[in-house]
Amino acid sequence: MSGEYVPGLEGVPATRSNISFVDGKNGILEYRGIPIEQLAESSTFLETAFLLIFAHLPIKDELLAFEAEILSHRRVKYRIRDMIKSFPEGGRPMVALQACIAALGLFYPISRDMSKEEYAYNSTIRLLSKVPTMVATFHQMRLGNDPIPPRDDLGHAGNFLYMLTGREPDPRAARIFDVCLMLHAEHTVNASTFSALVTASTLADPYTVITSAAGTLSGPLHGGANEEVIRMLKDIGTIERVRPYIEERLARKERIMGVGHRVYKVKDPRAKILQNLAQELFDRFGHSRLYDIALEVERVCDELLGHRGIYPNVDFYSGLVYEKLGIPSDLFTPVFAISRVAGWLAHWHEQLTDNRIFRPSQVYTGTRQVEYTPLSLRSYA
Ligand SMILES: CC(=O)SCCNC(=O)CCNC(=O)[C@H](O)C(C)(C)COP(=O)(O)OP(=O)(O)OC[C@H]1O[C@@H](n2cnc3c(N)ncnc32)[C@H](O)[C@@H]1OP(=O)(O)O
Numbered sequence: 001m002s003g004e005y006v007p008g009l010e011g012v013p014a015t016r017s018n019i020s021f022v023d024g025k026n027g028i029l030e031y032r033g034i035p036i037e038q039l040a041e042s043s044t045f046l047e048t049a050f051l052l053i054f055a056h057l058p059i060k061d062e063l064l065a066f067e068a069e070i071l072s073h074r075r076v077k078y079r080i081r082d083m084i085k086s087f088p089e090g091g092r093p094m095v096a097l098q099a100c101i102a103a104l105g106l107f108y109p110i111s112r113d114m115s116k117e118e119y120a121y122n123s124t125i126r127l128l129s130k131v132p133t134m135v136a137t138f139h140q141m142r143l144g145n146d147p148i149p150p151r152d153d154l155g156h157a158g159n160f161l162y163m164l165t166g167r168e169p170d171p172r173a174a175r176i177f178d179v180c181l182m183l184h185a186e187h188t189v190n191a192s193t194f195s196a197l198v199t200a201s202t203l204a205d206p207y208t209v210i211t212s213a214a215g216t217l218s219g220p221l222h223g224g225a226n227e228e229v230i231r232m233l234k235d236i237g238t239i240e241r242v243r244p245y246i247e248e249r250l251a252r253k254e255r256i257m258g259v260g261h262r263v264y265k266v267k268d269p270r271a272k273i274l275q276n277l278a279q280e281l282f283d284r285f286g287h288s289r290l291y292d293i294a295l296e297v298e299r300v301c302d303e304l305l306g307h308r309g310i311y312p313n314v315d316f317y318s319g320l321v322y323e324k325l326g327i328p329s330d331l332f333t334p335v336f337a338i339s340r341v342a343g344w345l346a347h348w349h350e351q352l353t354d355n356r357i358f359r360p361s362q363v364y365t366g367t368r369q370v371e372y373t374p375l376s377l378r379s380y381a
């Protein structure tokens with residue numbers, strides 16, 4: 001079979017899915033048909049995760065049972081804590097997280113039948129509940145502290161902030177963080193989800209599927225951009241420096257982090273919500289000069305790049321919110337993973353309902369039938 005090569009597979013459907021919908025021209029994102037704005041207003045991360053994974057909004061008893069299951073699996077085995085303790089303190093948290101997720105596959109039984117309902121459910125619960133604990137554990141241990149055990153009286157978002165900082169978060173701050181988790185939970189066939197699909201299609205176990213996805217998320221063109229945005233805003237330093245900085249970067253053909261998107265040609269709807277959340281946090285808990293710099297970056301980018309459909313994406317304002325919540329910048333991408341694990345799992349479940357191994361073709365550009373040259377006869381031309 002022959003076909004035209006499309007760089008980056010732009011516009012090439014890689015799967016059929018009913019999990020989420022994106023309209024890039026009009027800036028629309030829906031999870032199972034529900035607009036993201038409605039979920040951000042009224043849902044919670046765990047309810048949204050349930051919606052994504054099980055394809056319907058839970059009734060009250062289902063939600064209570066799901067939340068109770070997640071809560072009861074938050075702790076990690078002491079041998080996983082020992083493993084994390086042996087990681088270098090200066091190691092990159094996303095690499096640590098990838099190693100931790102892969103290690104779950106050593107500690108929990110792997111089924112021969114990945115789609116078996118009970119197995120799929122149990123591994124889903126474990127991943128959703130333990131990923132936040134492993135991120136917080138790595139952070140405490142790299143500081144030389146004992147990990148802070150989860151608190152059963154705190155919700156999913158509030159408990160993570162507590163395990164990370166040792167302080168019980170303000171309820172509104174915890175709610176804002178929960179909304180951030182919802183906003184990052186799913187986004188059709190982005191690079192990391194595609195990676196999850198490819199791995200799932202080989203019938204690899206779910207811990208391996210999520211490890212693949214987490215590795216793909218870490219890159220600066222994808223989930224890693226949130227950390228780069230804060231670095232860029234700090235580098236810029238003052239509002240006056242914004243325009244020359246952007247112009248110099250563009251002249252050197254470098255990218256401005258946190259803007260541009262393969263699908264959205266308008267401002268990402270998640271960026272709009274995140275900007276409002278950032279604004280609310282600054283109003284409540286004190287202003288950040290980085291926010292003023294970010295607003296100016298957006299203004300200058302709109303002017304210089306807007307005509308090419310390059311506008312702020314989800315990673316542009318999220319870091320400002322996370323920083324105000326006391327999350328260190330090298331944990332921004334692991335925090336993205338805590339949330340996106342829901343979307344990856346939803347796609348893992350969906351892939352298994354109608355699986356065929358991914359095996360695309362290539363356009364070969366090399367030479368053919370070349371005669372082997374013995375080492376003794378080889379030289380630089
Ligand atoms: C959660 C997420 O993954 S959201 C995305 C997070 N990533 C970032 O914020 C990194 C910055 N953005 C980017 O690099 C890109 O916009 C991507 C990777 C997100 C999307 O890229 P694509 O749709 O493949 O666009 P592509 O890389 O082909 O770029 C098309 C053109 O727009 C330009 N462009 C795209 N994004 C940017 C940017 N952020 N800054 C400057 N120029 C840009 C490219 O230089 C290219 O120009 P050219 O045609 O003159 O060579």
Ligand SMILES: O=C([O-])CC(=O)C(=O)O
Binds near residue numbers: 188
């Ligand atoms: O859809 C994409 O390519 C990237 C993105 O916004 C996400 O994964 O949330």
